[in-house]
Amino acid sequence: MSFFKPQQPILQKKQLSFNPQPLTSLGCLKVTPLQYLNLSGIYTCIDQAMICWGIVAGIIFMGGQFLPINWSDQAIFWSIITLIAVIAMIYLTHSWTTQENLSWLLYGWVTLMIIGIIITDCAIFYHWSILAHLCHLWLILSAIGYGFTAWGLRSRAFVIATVIHSVSIFFLPLFGGWQFATTGLIMMSNLLIFAEGQWDMLLPRESREYQPKIIKSHKIGFLIANH
Numbered sequence: 001m002s003f004f005k006p007q008q009p010i011l012q013k014k015q016l017s018f019n020p021q022p023l024t025s026l027g028c029l030k031v032t033p034l035q036y037l038n039l040s041g042i043y044t045c046i047d048q049a050m051i052c053w054g055i056v057a058g059i060i061f062m063g064g065q066f067l068p069i070n071w072s073d074q075a076i077f078w079s080i081i082t083l084i085a086v087i088a089m090i091y092l093t094h095s096w097t098t099q100e101n102l103s104w105l106l107y108g109w110v111t112l113m114i115i116g117i118i119i120t121d122c123a124i125f126y127h128w129s130i131l132a133h134l135c136h137l138w139l140i141l142s143a144i145g146y147g148f149t150a151w152g153l154r155s156r157a158f159v160i161a162t163v164i165h166s167v168s169i170f171f172l173p174l175f176g177g178w179q180f181a182t183t184g185l186i187m188m189s190n191l192l193i194f195a196e197g198q199w200d201m202l203l204p205r206e207s208r209e210y211q212p213k214i215i216k217s218h219k220i221g222f223l224i225a226n227h
Contacts, residue, residue, distance in 0.1 A: 008200035008201075009200065010156045010157050010160065010199065010200050011157050011193075011194075011197045011198070011199050011200075012197060012198050013040070013197065013198065014040040014042060014196075014197065014198045015198060028042055028043065028044050028045075029042070029043045029048055030042050030043075031043070039196060040196055043195060044096075045092045045093050045095075045096050046092075046093060046096065047194075047195040047196075048092050048195075049088070049089045049092045049093050050191045050192070050194050050195040051191070051192065051195045052085055052088050052089065052092075053085055053089065053187075053191050054187070054188045054189075054190075054191030054192045054195065055188070056081055056082065056085045057184055057187040057188050057191065058184050058185075058187075058188035059081070060078045060081065060082070060184070061135075061180045061181065061183050061184025061185075061187070061188075062180070062181060062184050063078070064078075064134075064180040064184075065178065065180035065181040065184070066181075071124050072124060072125065075120065075121050075124040075125065079117050079120075079121055082113060082116075082117055083117070085113075086110055086113050086114070089106070089109065089110070090106065090110065093106055094106065100203050100204060101204045102152050102153075102203075102204065104152070105148055105149060105152040105153075108145065108148050109145050109148075109149075112141045112144060112145050113141075115141065116137065116138055116141045119137060120134055120137070120138075135172055135179045135180060135182075135183040136169050136172060138183060138187070139165050139166075139168055139169045139172075139183060139186070139187075140165075140166075140169060142165045142187060143162050143165035143166045143169075146158050146161040146162040146165060147159075147162045149161075150162055152204075153201035153202065153203065154201060154202035154203075155199055155200050155201040155202075156200055157194070157199035157200055157201075158199070161190055161194070164186070164190065165186065165187075165190070168182075168183075168186050
């Protein structure tokens with residue numbers, strides 16, 4: 001069995017012919033007006049968490065770029081917003097990740113976000129040298145998170161996301177004083193594209209279901225060959 005699911009496109013427009021049962025199990029939210037804008041208008045619990053993080057990332061990094069507010073005040077405010085987003089992510093995805101045996105992935109992301117908050121706040125309040133590289137820090141944390149996700153979901157789309165965030169780290173210096181805005185755009189656009197599209201994945205549950213079928217087919221082939 002392939003590690004990935006090659007028969008699925010890496011990223012495609014959402015297939016809206018869902019059965020009611022999967023829609024319910026995925027905690028789907030239907031926003032009909034968005035369909036008139038040629039958007040899917042159907043968002044799973046994972047999509048909703050991604051939209052939440054995309055908006056938060058955009059606001060935080062654009063705020064850091066443009067708001068005339070001192071960094072200490074911003075650190076406090078953005079930390080609170082990030083913690084709220086972490087709680088929202090757990091609320092939205094806990095049931096699904098537990099069902100799919102992916103709780104480790106959810107709490108891996110939670111850990112990365114908490115580490116990011118702690119390092120960022122300490123860098124601002126204690127004037128650590130990493131203060132000049134906060135954009136690099138968050139791109140690194142995101143790349144690690146996407147790498148875990150690519151492994152857990154066996155997804156080529158998330159492999160690409162890992163590469164994009166990793167490579168972006170080396171190109172940041174080219175944007176000079178616009179590094180916060182650039183980082184915000186990279187993180188936000190990636191999350192919103194994933195939320196709007198349908199990406200490839202092979203869940204642990206699917207892997208377990210396929211394994212007996214593969215073993216059975218091998219046994220049949222062996223018997224036929226020996227016969």
